[in-house]
Amino acid sequence: MRPFPKLLAAAALVGSLLATSSPAFAEKIALVGGRLIDGTAELPIRNSVILINDGIIEQVGNTDSLPVPEGYRVVSTEGHDVMPGLWESHAHIMLVGHANYTHWQEAYRDRQVDEIMPAALVQLLLAGITSVRDLGAPLEDSVAIKERLRNGEIPGPTLYTSGPFLQAEVDEWQRHYRWEVKSIADAQEKVQRLHAAGMEIVKLIDHDDMDRSVAQAIVDEAHRLGMKVVAHAHKPDEIRIGVEIGIDNFEHTGLTTAPGYPQDVLDTLVERTATGIFDGLLFWTPTMEGLFTYPDLVANPEELDDACWERGLKPDTIADIKQSIAKPGHLSYSQLTPLRTPTIRNKINQLRETGVMMLVGTDSGIPMKFHCQSTWQEMAVWVHDMGFDALETIRAATYWPAVMMGVQDRYGSVTPGKVADIIAVRGDVLKYMNIVRDVDMVMKDGVIYKYGGVVDEALLSEFE
Missing domain, CATH: 2.30.40.10 (Urease, subunit C, domain 1)
Known part of the structure; x- marks a missing residue:
């Protein structure tokens, strides 16, 4: 940039x-x-x-x-x-904490480039985030916001973008920011469109529902064009297949309420990490703080009143977000979370033992996860609750994200x-x-x- x-x-x-x-x-x-x-x-x-x-x-x-x-x-x-400067390795700058996705996509579709995304970016910047990976947004909006940053029209972090999710099936209301991929030719064409538009990342989800050859074509074409591929790890087969087809970075801890990862998945990860040297590292962004601390947030939602997340947003946007999260314990989005919370510590420990290189990322922008708060909260939970070394955590939020994106020659360290x-x-x-x-x-x-x-x-x- x-x-x-x-x-x-x-x-x-x-x-x-x-x-x-x-x-x-x-x-x-x-x-x-x-x-x-x-x-x-x-x-x-x-x-x-x-x-x-x-x-x-x-x-x-x-x-x-x-x-x-x-x-x-x-x-x-x-x-x-x-x-x-910190990296936020999993953000959604088209979202700023509203709890109703379908309403948000309809009501704020035309306010993304002028209001929502600039607000998210300045909030991230002032929180010390100087680089961010934005994983999922309409392609035209991603192109436009990158252009505004390049032209010096708005302040913000260095921005790496995926544009739309690539997946097997998409609901009608999501089609402006999620793309269905049905064939090898379709996979290659869509990845080429993303690359031509300036996207550095391909975001692949539910790839276990795709024909294996189609998922492989997405990864192969992305790598041919020098792009990184990130993928959800919500289901065991997303991990199993993701490792086989060459995913660069898994996202989330996943597996809903299961107490941990199946042994064969762990064995697959160990085998994969054993073969990767510096250029072949397998990265993982667990985005777990919001799950781990949700019961605490329900008990004490005062942090939702922090005005830091209002910066750059219009009064009607702020009011709409506030009403949507007025009752944190009522949100359908989070009803399963209390059952997932007790499983997080074990899953994190399992991942650490496999040798994957973990990155600090938060899913920032999803309901009640504000761009001005999410990254520091994740880092604090890593150290004070999960037992990560503080220096290791800082490197997971600075140096290793730059390595993952292949830009460590310019970013990631004060050298x-x-x-x-x-x-x-x-x-x-x-x-x-x-x-x-x-x-x-x-x-x-x-x-x-x-x-x-x-x-x-x-x-x-x-x-x-």
């Missing part, structure tokens, strides 16, 4: 983490003082110095080894952990030569992962959108 206009928040006040609201042109920045967790296997760097020129990281060191050259604007990160997508959180994120809910600084393409917890509203207004 082309960098946004080189507009930066004004210089930090001495001894303060508050930036002024007036944007100014500046191409050379030095982030100085914080502990750097750079996204690689390297140990954190205390008192770090990061030199950024024209949106690219030039050098990384610490205050003892890397003096700030003349001409760089110094931005303090003292007292903070500094990290690569020289990479794009300056950088965030900072106040405190020790390796001890308290949930502090990621309050990202103090957000830098995208070398542009600071948020500093000291304060959004640069003047900068955002430049896009309006």
Whole structure:
């Protein structure tokens, strides 16, 4: 993606983490003082110095080894952990939390590119998400929103898109964002259409209901064109067949209320992960926090009142979403969830033991999963409930998603030569992962959108 206009928040006040609201042109920045967790296997760097020129990281060191050259604007990160910008590996930017899908698709079909998708993107960005995989949307809307980002008309993360789902059968009301695929020729033609439109990903669901040769043709054509293929893992056969046809990344924990994955599925995953080296890794995005914490949300729905999810949305949209989620425990969408919740921990442990490379993703945008909240909540549950190592979790939200998409030469770590997508959180994120809910600084393409917890509203207004 082309960098946004080189507009930066004004210089930090001495001894303060508050930036002024007036944007100014500046191409050379030095982030100085914080502990750097750079996204690689390297140990954190205390008192770090990061030199950024024209949106690219030039050098990384610490205050003892890397003096700030003349001409760089110094931005303090003292007292903070500094990290690569986060990736949200499973988002739906055509959705912003409404609980009635059929109503949403009918009522907001014509408001996606001008209202809904830009709102989702700015909410993600201000939450520290600098790259996002959008998995399922009308093709024309995906093309249009990518064009708006490229032209600098709206702020947002680097966006990787799938366009419509590919599947065996589609209900009439879903046909604008889901495509049926019935034959090998149809599979090849539809994948080619997605690729020609600029989609980087193919999203395949219910592929166990397809003729095997058709599903194989989708994967083969996507790989021929350099695209990644992600697939649902809701059913055992989706996993079994998905491994055989060469899926790159499975999505969700799945299997409804079953206590765990069948042994033959686990054996298949182990065999697959045993054959993949760096370029052949098998990725998995479990999207499990919403399932795991749903009973807590029903007991205390206060987080649904957080105004962060209202940013960029019109008053009537906000009111419509609020009425749809007024009774979280009543939603038909979630009635099975309390029975699934107790199975999540075992399924996560089973997946970890198979050797799949797990990525942080949330299904952000589905009912009650807001773009401004979902990613940090997932990361916190990984560490504080599921027992993942904090550094492992950060890499699952930074480095490994970039590897999965084949863009690790430009994104995923705070290292020289990479794009300056950088965030900072106040405190020790390796001890308290949930502090990621309050990202103090957000830098995208070398542009600071948020500093000291304060959004640069003047900068955002430049896009309006």
